[in-house]
Amino acid sequence: MTAFHQLTDPLGSLALAAVLAALPLILLFILLGVFRTKAWKAAVASLALSVVLAVAVWRMPVGQALSATAEGAFYGFFPILWILINALWVYRLTTETRWFGVLGATIRSVSGDLRILAILIAFCFGALLEALAGFGAPVAITSAMLMAAGMKPLKSASVSLLANTAPVAFGAMGSPVIALSGVTGIPLGTVAAMAGRQTPFLALIVPLLLVFIVDGRRGVRQTWPAAVVGGTVFAIVQFATSNFFTVELTDVLAGIVAIAAVLLLLRVWKPAAAEVADNAVAVGEPASIVLGTEGAAGNSGAGRTSVRGGTAPGIGQSVRPGQGSAAESEVPARPSPREIWMAIAPYLVVIAVFSISQIPAIKSWLTAAGGFSFNWPGLDVVGTNGKPAASQIMRFDHLKATGTLLLISGLITLALYRIRFADGIKIYVKTLGMLRWTILTVCSVLALSFVMNLSGETGTLGVALASAGGIFALLSPVLGWIGVALTGSDTSANSLFGQLQVTAATHAGLSPVLMAATNSSAGVLGKMLSLQNLAVAAAAVGIDGLESTLFRRLIGWSIGLLALLTVLVLLQTNVLSWMVP
Template identity: 25%
Template structure:
């Protein structure tokens, strides 16, 4: 009974959203109610602990909503000032082939955003860019979520390792885990660009008339090459600079190589410019109505990256941002470790909001007129925020069931312990799956790793396995799980404006998630 109940946050969303296609708000509300009832009557969680968990979940949902608001307002500001049309024109001048645009935007630019920010921001930024280029909403969401995987292992300047492994290994050992991750990604990570193209051509709706297999094979050499450049850059940056800047340096190097290879038609079919692949032959990109330069149009995004990177590199700025306007909650209702961090000035949402305001003000546009646009954005977020609230309350009740009167481990701990007891003989394959399960529920590579890394390390030692390899599998698996996490799907769908289709998105992202885990497990056995 306890085992089945501990799997509620995994099984119920899959059934309700994935199979019954229930809207996320309704499906996650049902899941939250069942998890709360189980925590009360089976785990015998005190009402006060339940209330603390609900407050924690509500507070965490606000921190995500803040990032979502920033992403939406920046997008609206870029549309309002004509920057989006100019950026689109710049992309189409480089290439109108949607296969190549996919890799440039969601994989490489998205990885750069992940490297400096994380916290779900990359997909919220890149999905609208695809929409503006003519991609269908479903495709934009799925591609953005799937692409934000490889970089997530080192996201937010290495937070999944620095924080996620903080209870398991020392500082010196963290670097060893990081190098193991980079080695494993030589296989699985290298294939991500190709997986994205397979998704775009075969599994997402399009009316392109060309043979689908040919459409994939035409760009396979280029995709593998870009994936290899990214993966090798990962290893190089690890060896030279450490793991913290891996997801910043690697996408920059790969982005430069990708742009040059497109410009000079290297490893690409000769007719890629004359006969570009598009989801629909009717797609046309409007000529920009504004006369701003391409550099100026991109400046808001450059400013976002700069403002996110500076605090990571300059300690005094980092310390100031992390000590002023602290809206965090600690020891909620007196329960130690039931906390929720919200450093407002250090939040990616604040950076996105500041850049959105500067974009409007510096272009000398009517701020009063834009304020009406902004209010429309806020009103459009209602369903998304409600879904985030019920989902995060469910997640925090699930993880905080360690406070119980039944003398049981927490629900995630119980599930992990069961797997460790009965599946330790095949733990090389189980380690990344457990990591993916953790982030599927929590939506965070860091939280999944923080939750399960101790169990992973203990099983590795008991079974005589390479501890660093197992922990690397945990981190990468957790990064993969983000693409199927309900509240990540809800957040990106909210930015794009596609509501009620969360189940369809989950079914689509589950396919590359399984494929990624398959190749990752092969990598683990190769490097064991």
């Protein structure tokens, strides 16, 4: 097989080549945001365009372009879909028993206010899940828990996606910054410290945005103390841990301490009025969702969402259609301690399994016993630096993979809930059926990512942005944002653009440490728009096919937060340069 050498400027015009390289991404965003195309159709169309450009413009052999497509699709299934499938299986094991209803009662016994629950579940607990599992697991689990508390599907998904921002740079036990250090050569402590001086500013803002999404300006006015306490405590602990302690436990400690802080606040303070369950959603019921005009129109106020199934014992009454959204709701009686432990058992099992897997001796054994690397067949790609492209080497860690650990957690849950193994298999098969379009979507968008990366399209786009010189400080956050929006992973985006950020910063006279960390910190804001994460959220709440609706709801928040972070980065290049280690 003849080696394929990537070309940075295949047309003799870097600007024109960059425009062509961006076309698959532009097409993806237009199909989702303007034409409201189903996610799988948008992903397949963008993939097809990328393959055509790779062959016709970047001169990649057809066989290698197809092989890159296959590699991306495989990576989409393992590890990403492997995580989602098993995370949703764990969740569905609870919905098949009465413990899901008890979970709803437990959540609402802490607070009957959906705004407070958005902070506690989506932001604080979601950060803990991000630290332990990463990828789509926090979005899948927290959106399901918010639905258990009575929040509408679209709103649950939107809140969970937006909340999954501030923790991401240190998610999956610090994988993104660890990867960034590996590709750039910057010491891990240095790059982690810099990221820890950027993402805490997002943590200060995000909880306020969550309560705004749930209940508008009134929500911010009535619940700002909880949002400020949760965000501030999380930000302080994230900064302190990443700068002075250990990178791997940054979000674990930040999430746990933030949860404790909000719960302590609730002992001495309550909001004046409660934002209760949305219209016609029975609180805590096992969600079998039937979308009315809301799903068709994408308008949370037009139509209704009904839920079939009997209300579990101890659950508060559902809100009648037309009842004021901020009306007082009687908080249900707290279930017994045993019932509470059983209701939250699957999530405690997940935390325990992942924590045990991080014990050095066990982690080393899992890596040695169940991990290996191999060259993907049909690929021989040489990068512009003259070295083989790293992404054509596939790492297969089937034992320590997040999805495998979630599978183990599910098997333990089977035993705890005394569900027959045969019934557990049936539930697993049903879960696969629910995710059939999500599987196609995620595999297609990861195939798009690999084709763009291996053909040189991504490199061309990055070099064009880096050639901007001194104003690269403005473009650096955009580059990280694009990377995560495309790959759905801050770790992948750091691997993709980390070294490019350092090289461009050096040529532009900017701090390589600052620009490298910015790639990761700004990248987290693109995660809520990445197609695979939209698909995860939609599948988790049972609204497959409405990814474009979620995209339109979130793109404004994503760009707005990106603009704020860009201002911070500009300040850190001069006025706040003392913040750069």
